Amino acid sequence: MKASRFQSQDHIDTGRRQFLKLSAATGAGLTLGLNLTTRASAQAADSPALQFNAFVNISPDNTVNVYIKHLEMGQGVYTGLATCVAEELDAAWSQVKCEHAPVDTEKYANLFMGQQATGGSTAIANSFTQMRQAGATARAMLVAAAAQRWGVPASEISVSEGQVSHGSHQASFGELAVEAAAQNAPAPEAVSLKDPADFTLIGREDLVRKDEGKQNGTAVYTQDVQLPGMLTAVVAHSPRFGGRVKSFDASKALQRNGVEQVFEIENGVAVLAKDYWTAIKGRELLEIEWDDSAAETRSSGTILSQYRELVDEPGIVAEREGDVASQLNQGDSVEAVFEFPYLAHAQMEPMNCVAKVDGQRAELWYGCQGATSDQMAIAQLLGGKIEDVKIHTVFAGGGFGRRANPFSDYVLEAVRVARGAQGKPVKLVWSREDDMQAGFYRPAFVHKLSAAVDDQGMPTAFQARLAGQSIMMGTNMESMSVVDGVDNASVEGLVHLPYQVPNRQVEVHNTQAGVPVQWWRSVGNTHTAFSKEVFIDSLARKAGQDPVEYRLSLLKHNPRETAVLKLAAEKAEWGSRKLPEGWGRGVAVHTSFGSTVAEIVDVSVQGTEFKVERVVAAVDCGIAVNPNIIRAQIEGGIAYGLSAALADEVTLTDGNVDQTNFHNYRVLRMNDMPEVEVHILPSGNAPSGVGEPGTPPVAPAVANALAAATGQTLTRLPLRLT
CATH class of the missing domain: 3.30.365.10 (Aldehyde oxidase/xanthine dehydrogenase, molybdopterin binding domain)
Structure with a gap:
């Protein structure tokens, strides 16, 4: 494939070899297995949420928080993966809450891909046993804490619907959370998973979905992210694939009230303004001459x-x-x-990304489908380390593969714009027309x-x-x-x-x-x-x-x-x-x-x-x-x-x-x-x-x-x- 308008002439290498180089530089390691042996004893006893393992924490308020390593974009991954945890934990479905896991390839790699990513219909398939193991491990730690508190054999303790019981003794998960988090996590081979015949949640038809907020408008998408001093950006892309900016005149755009900056980036001309409408109207006032010498011109x-x-x-x-x-x-x-x-992918939410860049450091908020590759590409673009790139994953309005772009196209575009925004956070927004005519x-x-x-x-x-x-x-x-x-x-x-x-x-x-x-x-x-x-x-x-x-x-x-x-x-x-x-x-x-x-x-x-x-x-x-x-x-x-x-x-x-x-x-x-x-x-x-x-x-x-x-x-x- 020829270099597209989104590829820098300075190639961004997001391959495995480059990832290992960056990992070595930061002291990180690539672990494809499930790390459930981390103890929570170092956490304060009054911590509002106690981490039992990479996927489960239980709060004293009796909430079971499940970290979802895949992007929720309407496909139901919150619900499916939480079901696997709750099944083996024997939690009450009503006490389970979900949130996107942080970007951390060591903990949250897709086991089929070796990187943190959502795609290939792999979310449940690659996480089914992993998430059940996480739930079963947390259950074992709760049982161990109860056995210690009550002075009874762990084998005689039962767990059901979020309650731990032995004879006249009974405690909720929340009441045991602090003591349970301090227990040594059992080795994976020491934890038994349920026989499918004993499933109580897996296979049920009536579970309420866990991607909450979509019904009442409180769900947070990229467009909902607001940061102090944030500007909205749009980019004028070449009408032809492979076209480059030859020259441009931004004088008329800069005269429009609310347009704050206009500058060229690798793949077009960025317009930054106080809001989206102003940015769009400013872009319409640009006068750009395109160089199509390397562009695709065939029908x-x-x-x-x-x-x-x-x-x-x-x-x-x-x-x-x-x-x-x-x-x-x-x-x-x-x-x-x-x-x-x-x-075209034609997902309902076009491309968008919020980015803030400070030298070699970057912080981003968006529906992140290809976390590891995006993080690597950003780190390389800025000349920094993987640990210098922090990504906050929010809900996405559909993807169909588009958000897991192999070249991190719109994400790098957001970073390039934010790098020129003099320290201000920037929300890059693609219109439907941008997405339809300038995408993959x-x-x-x-x-x-x-x-x-x-x-x-x-x-x-x-x-x-x-x-x-x-x-x-x-x-x-x-x-x-x-x-x-x-x-x-x-x-x-x-x-x-x-x-x-x-x-x-x-x-x-x-x-x-x-x-x-x-x-x-x-x-x-x-x-x-x-x-x-x-x-x-x-x-x-x-x-x-x-x-x-x-x-x-x-x-x-x-x-x-x-x-x-x-x-x-x-x-x-x-x-x-x-x-x-x-x-x-x-x-x-x-x-x-x-x-x-x-x-x-x-x-x-x-x-x-x-x-x-x-x-x-x-x-x-x-x-x-x-x-x-x-x-x-x-x-x-x-x-x-x-x-x-x-x-x-x-x-x-x-x-x-x-x-x-x-x-x-x-x-x-x-x-x-x-x-x-x-x-x-x-x-x-x-x-x-x-x-x-x-x-x-x-x-x-x-x-x-x-x-x-x-x-x-x-x-x-x-x-x-x-």
Whole structure:
């Protein structure tokens, strides 16, 4: 990927090697395990909150405070992780409170990533045992304190609903807090976790969510942060990606009452004012000449046309099994080309960040999704140490990956602006238009899928050729995701095909474009699930077979996808529920982030117009910590995927993004939202992701439903009937 307008010419190295260098300089260490052995005895007896371990403290007022290491941005992570703690602690749900954990990679690393970050649908999956262990350890310390106070064996003490009991003795957690915090924490192997059959909170439907304040307006988001003397900043970015400021005239802007400063930063011109409206109006008065010599000037149609040419040629082999070429040359073959546009994240809260810079030190307040990488990038930019960067995490209004930017783009922009603000705190605010036209995007892709089929219409060979930008190359995650020139994020969902096909080959062309790209909800699965499932449907129709039965025959050695597909078909009454005239029904099944989701969609068609009427989803995501949140996440993923299926695309004309706001980037409207049913497959397996797996199957299921209704096989998103 070319350097974007957000990348400094002085490269900010946020890779693991740089992190270890900075850590060594500050005396910090990278600990991926759970440190529960810290004693709280050094704390004053009258401390209002006593730390039992990195995740739990209990106050004498009987409040159980749970520190959440993942960003709460509407996905329910406060509730889910607090449930894991409270379950093993045997706390009353009403006494549990949550807050974001401080930024501290040693204590709060994502165990799947090695850094403090939220993403990849990993919050519950990576913290399930860790948070239960934290709760169980705190419980053991409470029991030890009670045993010491009452002079009874710890084995005879019971704990329930926040009360510790033995015969006539009884004490609340708060009454034991000071003594319990002074106990030695037991070793992890000495603490037993509950058998799932004994869960009282995990799996419950009626727990009140813990992301409090959203219903009454008291929740604190970045926009709510107010500091003494704070200025509001906006930045004028280049209309083209890669463009630079050649010259600018700020005289008119500075004449506007309330505009206090205007200056150039690495990626544009910053306007600082007393409030947001004044800053915006000041920015409109700037006269800027841009240097587009290194900018992307192609239109998106030109870029996709070049991709279509690439997939006609062999690419870098991502997976090879058997002899695909000979099968394709000898047998009856089927071929289809799929096209996917750039997509914006379009989260409801655009980018924003409050920053205060004092030399090499910085303090920030924002919805922080990539804490470790942001902290490292800021420290390197300012020439300071990691410990010189303090981040306060607040709620975020959605993310879908955008806030975990691999280049810390808007965060570094806030720091650069604050560095020039003469010691005053600055709230950087991006408008919706800024976010839509100056951000990072899901990369555009073209796929060419080919298959050879036997006399029964079953595939004997499968080939996929993809062309699109890598989202991992050039980032601090390249070493973890890119192997031999293949970015797993580009091909996931097509390699390790769940369907039994003896000969398979997947190839990829890593294209170069000036459009900045990054992960988007469900990452590569956003496009690979579509091409795979629409292609499989076309093979089923060619064979004259029912799409569900055709899939089941190819999944006979895949019990998990088989079970989920059968559950969805049963609940949707596939094959037995008669549809009205002009309706069609489609199916798709896909595994991502450790979870399998099958979706069956009903559509109604009138001429070239259609409406998605109903979606029935089945999911296997392991143990359901909170079924209501799982349903909400799958429903949200379906809505997000439907936006891309029905309306969303980012297009470029001569390098300029055409879309500006929701009037021409039409995210799903309420009246377009179908009836949705979500069914959770019972499981005793460890939890897996739920934030993203609901998104990939819905677009192909809609396309397949339209094919059933109209006979048209649609291979480009967004979907358009002709």
